[in-house]
Amino acid sequence: MNQPEHIPVLLDETLKVLDAGRPGLYIDGTIGLGGHSSILLARNPEAALVGLDLDEAAIKIAQEHLAPFGDRVTLYHSDYRNLPELDIDFKAVRGVLIDMGMSSFQLDTPERGFSHQADGPLDMRMDGRNKTTAARILQKESEAKLAQIFRDYGELKQAHKLARAIASARRVQALESTTQLRLIVENVCHWIPQKGKIHPASKVFQALRIEVNDELSNLGEFLETILDLLSPGARLAVIAFHSLEDRIIKHTFLRLAKPETGVPLIEILTRHPAVPSAEEIGRNPRSRSAKLRGAVRV
Ligand SMILES: C[S@@+](CC[C@H](N)C(=O)[O-])C[C@H]1O[C@@H](n2cnc3c(N)ncnc32)[C@H](O)[C@@H]1O
Structure with missing residues (x-):
């Protein structure tokens, strides 16, 4: 192999x-x-x-x-x-x-949940011994705390709007996959793919990764x-x-x-x-x- x-x-x-x-x-x-x-x-x-x-x-x-x-x-x-x-x-x-x-190995392994470009669980832990996954943060943290994570670690302009959308989505169904999160981000940020433009989910995933791993x-x-x-x-x-x-x-x-x-x-x-x-x-x-x-x- x-x-x-x-x-x-x-x-x-x-x-x-x-x-x-x-x-x-x-x-x-x-x-x-x-x-x-x-x-x-x-x-x-x-x-x-x-x-x-x-x-x-x-x-x-x-x-x-x-x-x-x-x-x-x-x-x-x-x-x-x-x-x-x-x-x-x-x-x-x-x-x-x-x-x-992250290494390319981590980013390219969908089961680790680091990339919004592939479907996988919202894990994002570098160390499997860590109990906190991205899914857990999205499920348990308050709307205000989520907004702070997206603002401080992702420098995302729509941090509050995104936190509100997540709080409302999780009342209906737990957020467990990278695709679920990517779709919410695309909706909140009115994402239209354009050459040379960075997908807003990159910043959101970065923010969650920093929080999960306390980087x-x-x-x-x-x-x-x-x-x-x-x-x-x-x-x-x-x-x-x-x-x-x-x-x-x-x-x-x-x-x-x-x-x-x-x-x-x-x-x-x-x-x-x-x-x-x-x-x-x-x-x-x-x-x-x-x-x-x-x-x-x-
Ligand atoms: C960019 S990669 C390093 C690549 C390496 N220089 C190479 O050429 O193969 C970053 C690595 O740091 C590890 N890492 C991130 N935070 C760490 C920490 N606080 N302590 C130890 N390793 C960490 C990640 O698991 C990942 O494997």
């Missing part, structure tokens, strides 16, 4: 930010299918790697992809925000990569904690796929590079974030919203 694929985004730029040719230990906090990490390990025979992912299915595939690297690789089924609690010699770490969001909580605190644990010279590369994440990363980096104490923790390596070239977007359209920021511990 063919293995699922995920094309790593901003690959060369990321390895450059990590200065990944140096011997030593690297951490991939979102290993996915092992795209970035397999290339890092192949190009640098003196690198070892610790990889984490919330998605057990992804970890299993990464395990197979990375099997040729033998005991140079250690994988954990874990949230990267738990990294500081793992038994790792952080002082020996050379670089940490966080490539946020933004403690992100800034995590970045600060991990940078603090690293030795001078160690690098952090973070790839974000929407402005909410990117804003947190940008402000955290600025705060740590220019703290009120006057003693910086990091130097920022990317004054402007690296973004994919037209060539990369042509080859991998899903890379189009990626932004890479890098910092080095001082």
